[in-house]
Amino acid sequence: MSSINPECNKLKKDYDECFNSWYVDSFLKGKKSNKCDELFKEYRACIMRTLKEKKIDVLIDESIKNSTVNKK
């Protein structure tokens, strides 16, 4: 599955793979681990640039504000 910005695909793939194994092998077993944090930071930085360019960050903020369900 592609990222919103195909240039972030490699970072996304690395992070998703890390997360999927973390979820099963650490999180669900109650083990603490932050092994994916660095990968997430890099991947997130890549997509956040695109979100700003496409002004999706503004859409998200508005959506949270207007939401009728209880969101933070």
Place this chain on the structure above:
Amino acid sequence: MKIFEIVHKIPHPWSQVTEAHWEKYPNDHSAHIVSVDTINRYVDENGILHSERLLSGKQKIPRILQKIFNSSDVAYFHEVSTLDPKTNVLHAETVNLSFSNLILIEEGLTLKKNPEDPENNTLFIQQAKISAKGVLSGIAKYTEEFTVKTFKANAANGRKGLEQVIDRIRMREQKAMPIN
């Protein structure tokens, strides 16, 4: 405003169903989804996993509305979820970011252990609230009914997609098992 709820029993353990929720795309039943990104994720002090994802897809709206609003073909959706590994409940709320001034589709998904068979069966509970806004509120009934119809069809596809991914995960896990 239209509200409806669909409940299904998925004959697989909760851990596997939630694993599939994270890996759900791509699957053959959700060809309209173009991209999925995790934009925030953390575990809070109570051990609850919070995730925020951005999905983009080809929006299915009535052709007449596409013409009126000159819509681009990609729509964005925002999913916010919490997953509590102690109570074994995943809850996700998804809203459309595109056209939300015209029609707001708020979808809730809960995945929890089926009390009748908690180790092998998972309840898949989907809710949707659909409200026509602004200029569309004049033809709210038409718009909402159309959207409910489309949404129900998509909801079934969403579940089929999830089940396909569960099968994929099971195959992978069987392969990974050591042969004795």
